[in-house]
Amino acid sequence: MTEPKRHRFDAVIVGAGGAGLYAALRAGLKVRTAVLSKVHPLRSHTGAAQGGIGAALGNVEEDKPEWHAFDTVKGGDYLSDQKASLLLADEAVRAVIDLEHRGLPFNRTPDGRIDQRRFGGHTRNFGEAAVRRSCYAGDRTGHMILQTLYQQCIKNDVTFFDEFYALDVILDGRECAGVTAVDLATGDTHLFEARAVLLATGGFGRMFRTTSNAHANTGDGPAILARRGVALEDMEFFQFHPTGLRGLGILISEAVRGEGGVLRNRGGERFMEKYTPKLLDLAPRDIVSRAIVTELREGRGVRGDGTGDDYVVLDATTIGRETLEAKLPDITGFCRTYLGIDPSETPIPVQPTAHYAMGGIPTDEFGRVLAGDGADHFNGLYAAGECACVSVHGANRLGTNSLVDLVVFGRRAGDHVADYAAGAGAAAVREDEVKAAVEIVERLRRPGGRPGPEPEALRGRLERVMMEKVGIYRSGAAMAEAVEELKGLRRDYQNIRVGDRARAFNLQTLDILELGNLLDLALITAASALNRRESRGAHSREDFPGRDDVNWLKHTMARLEGERVSIGEKPVDISIWKPVERKY
Amino acid sequence: MKIVLKILRFQPDKAAEPYFEKFEVEADPGSRLLDALVHIQRRIDPTLALRKSCGHGVCGSDAMVINGKERLACKTLVKDAAGGEGAEVTIEPLRSLPVLRDLIVKQDRFFETYRSVKPFLIEGDEPPERERLQSPDEHRKIDEATDCILCAACYSACPVVQTVNPEFIGPAAVVQAFRFQEDSRDRGFEERLAVLDRPNGVWPCENRFECTRVCPRGIKVTKHINLTKKHITEFRGGRGEKKAGT
Numbered sequence: 001m002t003e004p005k006r007h008r009f010d011a012v013i014v015g016a017g018g019a020g021l022y023a024a025l026r027a028g029l030k031v032r033t034a035v036l037s038k039v040h041p042l043r044s045h046t047g048a049a050q051g052g053i054g055a056a057l058g059n060v061e062e063d064k065p066e067w068h069a070f071d072t073v074k075g076g077d078y079l080s081d082q083k084a085s086l087l088l089a090d091e092a093v094r095a096v097i098d099l100e101h102r103g104l105p106f107n108r109t110p111d112g113r114i115d116q117r118r119f120g121g122h123t124r125n126f127g128e129a130a131v132r133r134s135c136y137a138g139d140r141t142g143h144m145i146l147q148t149l150y151q152q153c154i155k156n157d158v159t160f161f162d163e164f165y166a167l168d169v170i171l172d173g174r175e176c177a178g179v180t181a182v183d184l185a186t187g188d189t190h191l192f193e194a195r196a197v198l199l200a201t202g203g204f205g206r207m208f209r210t211t212s213n214a215h216a217n218t219g220d221g222p223a224i225l226a227r228r229g230v231a232l233e234d235m236e237f238f239q240f241h242p243t244g245l246r247g248l249g250i251l252i253s254e255a256v257r258g259e260g261g262v263l264r265n266r267g268g269e270r271f272m273e274k275y276t277p278k279l280l281d282l283a284p285r286d287i288v289s290r291a292i293v294t295e296l297r298e299g300r301g302v303r304g305d306g307t308g309d310d311y312v313v314l315d316a317t318t319i320g321r322e323t324l325e326a327k328l329p330d331i332t333g334f335c336r337t338y339l340g341i342d343p344s345e346t347p348i349p350v351q352p353t354a355h356y357a358m359g360g361i362p363t364d365e366f367g368r369v370l371a372g373d374g375a376d377h378f379n380g381l382y383a384a385g386e387c388a389c390v391s392v393h394g395a396n397r398l399g400t401n402s403l404v405d406l407v408v409f410g411r412r413a414g415d416h417v418a419d420y421a422a423g424a425g426a427a428a429v430r431e432d433e434v435k436a437a438v439e440i441v442e443r444l445r446r447p448g449g450r451p452g453p454e455p456e457a458l459r460g461r462l463e464r465v466m467m468e469k470v471g472i473y474r475s476g477a478a479m480a481e482a483v484e485e486l487k488g489l490r491r492d493y494q495n496i497r498v499g500d501r502a503r504a505f506n507l508q509t510l511d512i513l514e515l516g517n518l519l520d521l522a523l524i525t526a527a528s529a530l531n532r533r534e535s536r537g538a539h540s541r542e543d544f545p546g547r548d549d550v551n552w553l554k555h556t557m558a559r560l561e562g563e564r565v566s567i568g569e570k571p572v573d574i575s576i577w578k579p580v581e582r583k584y
Numbered sequence: 585m586k587i588v589l590k591i592l593r594f595q596p597d598k599a600a601e602p603y604f605e606k607f608e609v610e611a612d613p614g615s616r617l618l619d620a621l622v623h624i625q626r627r628i629d630p631t632l633a634l635r636k637s638c639g640h641g642v643c644g645s646d647a648m649v650i651n652g653k654e655r656l657a658c659k660t661l662v663k664d665a666a667g668g669e670g671a672e673v674t675i676e677p678l679r680s681l682p683v684l685r686d687l688i689v690k691q692d693r694f695f696e697t698y699r700s701v702k703p704f705l706i707e708g709d710e711p712p713e714r715e716r717l718q719s720p721d722e723h724r725k726i727d728e729a730t731d732c733i734l735c736a737a738c739y740s741a742c743p744v745v746q747t748v749n750p751e752f753i754g755p756a757a758v759v760q761a762f763r764f765q766e767d768s769r770d771r772g773f774e775e776r777l778a779v780l781d782r783p784n785g786v787w788p789c790e791n792r793f794e795c796t797r798v799c800p801r802g803i804k805v806t807k808h809i810n811l812t813k814k815h816i817t818e819f820r821g822g823r824g825e826k827k828a829g830t
Contacts, residue, residue, distance in 0.1 A: 039635075039637055039643075039645065040645075040691070040695075042643070042644065042733070042734055043635075043637045043638075043643040043644060043645045044643075045637070045638065045643075047638070047642055047643050047733070048638050048640070048642050048643065096715075097714060097715055100715040100716065101707075101711040101715070101716065102704075102705060103704065103705030103764075103767065103769065103770070105718075105723060105726060105727070105730045105767070106715075106723075107720075107723065108718055108719060108720045108722075108723050109720075110719075110720065111717075112717035112718055112719050112720075113714075113715060113717065114715050137730070138727070140642075140731070143642060143731075143733070144730060147730070151703050151704035151705070152704055154699055154703065154704055155702075155704040185684065214637040214638040214639065214643065215622075215636050215637055215638075215639065216637045248640075250639070250640045251640075330642070333641070333802075334640060334641075337641065337659055337661075338614075338616075338640075338661070339614075454627075455626070456626045456627050459626075498630075499630050500630040500631045501597075502595065502597045502598075502631060502685070503597075504596070504597070504684065504685055505633045505684060505685040505688050507625060507630070507632075507633055507634075508625075508630035508631075511626065
């Protein structure tokens with residue numbers, strides 16, 4: 001076994017999307033910081049975000065952070081921690097201005113200020129009517145944020161280790177001592193000793209068959225911590241975005257509806273009128289996704305057969321070609337490229353697509369990872385972005401709130417990482433931890449006792465069981481089956497071995513490691529979903545169709561223990577707004 | 585439909601030289617070429633190496649040479665790459681960058697050219713309390729250039745980099761420079777001239793238009809290069825200075 005190459009930094013950040021890069025900019029001001037990313041930073045999935053970043057700038061209409069915070073809490077079906085949501089909304093304004101100061105090319109109003117547009121669930125005056133809160137750059141806002149932050153990292157000389165895949169964190173009880181990673185270009189294991197580690201590894205939509213997520217979104221950070229016995233929070237809440245391109249899952253931004261696009265069923269009916277008469281097509285995503293599935297099940301999809309191939313249409317024809325080209329050029333491109341249609345002439349075939357993880361690694365408002373079911377935290381271990389759960393998004397995330405989450409909590413975590421790392425002594429790196437990390441890869445290369453299963457067969461079954469049994473509409477019986485199937489898949493997974501013997505750019509090894517992460521997270525998700533006997537936000541059960549605040553107004557904390565998932569809980573901060581029925 | 589992917593392999597641990605290998609696959613005509621490549625890598629030959637991520641043309645990971653032209657594999661539909669049933673599709677890695685394994689190239693030089701033009705906002709003064717103002721017209725000027733995803737398709741396609749001057753910073757670097765040189769909020773025009781206005785800077789471009797032809801974001805790359813040359817020429821002329829090397 002080759003000795004791992006060793007590095008020493010004050011802070012190491014895993015993941016170079018919006019949250020990771022912003023944290024690096026802040027931490028790098030004070031302490032020696034390195035960023036590890038398994039893809040080149042510019043390939044991070046932040047770059048795929050389309051619609052906008054929400055902040056109560058009030059440039060086009062009167063707006064207040066308090067209204068934004070309320071919308072966030074209500075959007076989260078009252079599972080959002082309220083003071084944290086207010087923090088998000090308050091700091092959003094400064095975050096957007098800061099991005100602009102760093103060069104982000106926002107679309108502008110005629111008088112030169114940052115333009116804002118409507119977005120699902122965002123209202124003025126606590127739900128009175130839709131409000132223009134989403135600051136945007138075409139339909140490429142995520143791309144602009146990612147590029148701007150990476151540019152700033154270049155300007156500030158941030159140290160990057162590109163195409164390094166994180167294997168494990170090094171923990172000494174509650175102290176974090178660093179992280180081990182494999183250099184994909186060589187296959188060598190590296191040890192990064194650090195006083196503070198921040199995980200910003202993004203989402204894990206690749207658990208599902210139809211997803212808007214990149215291949216790289218495999219939940220590496222949460223999976224690593226889950227295997228370390230850290231309880232993950234609210235994993236049952238996974239958002240299905242209502243409008244993915246039929247069959248492909250490619251995201252068609254909510255912004256299309258923000259600009260006037262309308263969902264229609266086979267009868268050409270604007271069916272959202274039946275479900276949310278006030279907000280119509282701009283209702284929160286969980287509500288719209290369920291509405292679409294209901295339409296499909298009741299035979300009103302375009303095919304009329306209610307199968308997985310059935311779909312509805314997003315009619316953007318009234319938006320006008322000029323506006324489509326100016327404000328929604330990318331989605332216009334997707335329609336042309338993948339379906340050969342022009343959205344200014346033809347309604348777009350859409351289906352819900354697995355999109356965003358509301359749950360993940362539990363943190364406080366400084367990004368510190370929580371230990372146990374209470375508010376106790378690890379020292380020197382942080383998480384931010386989609387992989388973290390503060391919780392601001394609660395049971396369902398509003399559009400434009402992810403980009404602002406990245407920037408606000410990426411920044412907060414980065415600042416805290418810097419202060420902590422500057423003052424902390426180094427924790428000890430135990431050699432057996434290092435050996436264990438090397439073993440993660442070596443084990444896959446050693447012949448197994450029996451012939452291993454085909455990884456692709458496992459992947460196919462994982463994606464199908466999650467899509468069918470832990471998807472938009474859930475039931476106890478199906479989820480119980482899913483839990484058992486996933487346990488079986490995880491057992492089979494232990495026998496997988498790598499066939500490709502090369503060390504350099506061994507994608508098969510990476511694929512298999514990522515598959516392991518998805519299986520672990522899927523089991524936690526299914527078990528958490530089975531446990532929650534109510535419907536709330538994105539978690540919708542046919543056997544428990546109502547929201548039950550008496551028994552279930554609490555966060556789920558799910559701990560992986562071998563084959564089992566043990567479920568604990570954590571209180572929700574409801575100190576500002578009293579939870580009421582969520583109607584739009 | 586059945587298609588044959590003829591892929592230029594490079595497996596340095598097995599053979600010193602690259603070699604073509606054919607894979608026959610069944611693929612939905614409306615599916616992405618990337619999907620066929622992933623299918624091969626996951627179900628037929630796990631040693632096939634390629635980069636991929638978003639799968640819909642926004643991240644820039646899977647730029648490669650398909651039937652002789654630089655394209656993103658995830659934006660190329662099978663039916664567009666394959667002439668008909670049983671057709672062959674030739675797939676090779678990007679040009680002008682060292683090949684590491686199969687379709688994975690070493691991108692260091694490409695990102696070096698990008699970094700060299702100081703691709704970040706250079707401010708002139710303290711920022712205001714709120715956003716800096718920028719008119720819709722000023723924004724429109726840089727809108728196209730901000731679209732660049734740094735996929736390196738243009739760099740690969742550039743005949744100047746390939747055969748005339750490998751030290752040319754290349755089309756993408758110039759587009760990235762343009763994005764800031766023409767941003768009304770930027771004050772770094774002169775600072776970037778040190779890189780742009782030199783023999784390997786913007787001048788080696790010969791207007792061959794290959795970059796424009798291949799850009800998956802539809803950026804008129806050559807036009808941006810020419811506008812940059814023009815701006816530099818006017819700037820130098822206005823000062824009675826000579827351009828540094830053509």
